[in-house]
Amino acid sequence: MRLRHCLYAGLALAASTLLIHETQAQEAIRVPMMTPLTGSIAVLGQDSKKAAEVAQETINAAGGIGGRPLQLEIVDTQGRPEIARREMERLTREGRAPVVLACDISAGTSGAAQYAESAQVPLLNGSAVSADILARGYKWYFSHQMSSDDEAATAFAYMKTATGTKPLADRRIALLYEDSPRGAGTGERLRKLMDANGVKVVSETTYNRADRNLLPVMRKVQDSTPELVVWIGYTEDVVAGMKAARQLDFKPYVLGIGGGMGDPRLPELVDPAIIEQLHVANVDYFNPDIKRAAAFREAYLKKFGAEPSSYAGTCYAAIFTLKAALESALKASPDLTTTSMRDAFRKLDIPGDQTVTSFRSIRFDPANGRNLGAEDLVAAWVDGKRKVTVFPPSIAVGKPVMLP
Structure with a gap:
């Protein structure tokens, strides 16, 4: 009787463990994406949002990230530093995001980067160009984009x-x-x-x-x-x-x-x-006629009936850099943390021909997070x-x- 009980308990534990792993495999990886959907430069955010839709569909159609779908959660900053900083605080404190993507102008990204550094949460910049942010020597800021x-x-x-x-x-x-x-x-x-x-x-x-x-x-x-x-x-x-x-x-x-x-x-x-x-x-930062951008251009044209802008191209490229970092972090541990994501960004070395941009490569400078392979x-x-x-x-x- 005791043996049968132990056997049932063992089977129940195994089934429970299998269910947990299966649930983890199916659970979406949620990443906040900050961009100006309203305000004077809303065109940048609207294009970035469209790029995010195409990137998310492309990634998930190919099996997602470690078998889990990617879900980008769009947050409006209006391009204003005070809003970006406030949203960054909310996302990291309430949402406990292990990483945040910014497809924003330099002013908004600067505000977000300042808080990301104090909170020790990785911020991946997909659009901001200002080299002044890089000059601060942040250790939790990673700029996929080229600089001034x-x-x-x-x-x-x-x-x-x-x-x-x-x-x-x-x-x-x-x-x-x-x-x-x-x-x-x-x-x-x-x-x-x-x-x-x-x-x-x-x-x-x-x-x-x-x-x-x-x-x-x-x-x-x-x-x-x-x-x-x-x-x-x-x-x-x-x-x-x-x-x-x-x-x-x-x-x-x-x-x-x-x-x-x-x-x-x-x-x-x-x-x-x-x-x-x-x-x-x-x-x-981007032009849709280069060969490495052909697949993205075709998908964007099919979905929106228009050529992708520079804003769309650079944000799309940053999302695939994010994907590479997430995959690297998940190999180290199934639980994504701010530290595992930071370490994953530091290890990245992506050849330029694997992007939709003119970059030579994607490799971050450990001193300030600059993309050493960026090229206009x-x-x-x-x-x-x-x-x-x-x-x-x-x-x-x-x-x-x-x-x-």
């Missing part, structure tokens, strides 16, 4: 390529950027890089990204008579500025930096003739209607836009 330094270096390298037979030092170049940490950070780094190489700017003009009357700003830039304007901005302010340039009959060559000048909706928001008149090329690309608008990757040569589909 990367953008400035790529812009300068491309300008040297596009200057033709006339030396860059003899060109009249103006800098124009919005005054947030994102715009100012890249603009100031580019100016210092130009100064160090004997290339002077004829004007350096800033504006607030919330300003939709950029006529006085563009007139000031026009008065400096530049051949090339390097313009760092978001979609809304770029559209306002391009319309002002047309009103002024101002037609310099333009090298944009960031998602604004590279937004695939640009030909719908301004007359394509303006884009063509300005000979726009753009230093960007340059895409040029053709006929004011479509973008073609023209730089670097290793992934170029077309030729650079040469200055006259």
Whole structure:
């Protein structure tokens, strides 16, 4: 009788253990994703949300992560640092999230990163460019995205390529950027890089990204008579500025930096003739015509009927970096913790051809969380209607836009 009881107890324990393991295998891995769904830069968050939907469907259709489905829980930050910090605190204290993904602007990400460091919770940055966050030496911040330094270096390298037979030092170049940490950070780094190489700017003009009357700003830039304007901005302010340039009959060559000048909706928001008149090329995080982005582009087009933007591309890529870290952490232990996720990020070394970006690799600097393999690309608008990757040569589909 005692033997039979022990046998039943053993079978019950085995069944219970099996059920627990099966439940763990089926239980979704929930990861909060912070992005600005509302507010002045909601377009970034809406595109990031769409990318998250495609990434989540793709990952789960392929078996999920360790047999468990991924569930990204979208949190609206409005791009504001105080909201991002508050949400980060709520997610880590109440939700006990072992990792948080941010597809947000630099201002919002900065607020989240500050709290993540004090709470010792890994924060994966998928969109913010500001190198100032990296300069703080955070140990719980991991930036999949390139930095302001990367953008400035790529812009300068491309300008040297596009200057033709006339030396860059003899060109009249103006800098124009919005005054947030994102715009100012890249603009100031580019100016210092130009100064160090004997290339002077004829004007350096800033504006607030919330300003939709950029006529006085563009007139000031026009008065400096530049051949090339390097313009760092978001979609809304770029559209306002391009319309002002047309009103002024101002037609310099333009090298944009960031998602604004590279937004695939640009030909719908301004007359394509303006884009063509300005000979726009753009230093960007992503362009859907590169070969490694083909599958993502096809899935995004099928689901939303539109080309993925830079915001969508960089967030999508970051989600797959998150996936790799989650898989690594789960191999070490079935219980995801903040420490196991931090250690997993530190160990990552993903070849560039396994991403949808122009990156050489994804590998984080232990000193500050910077992606050591990050690299921008340059895409040029053709006929004011479509973008073609023209730089670097290793992934170029077309030729650079040469200055006259």
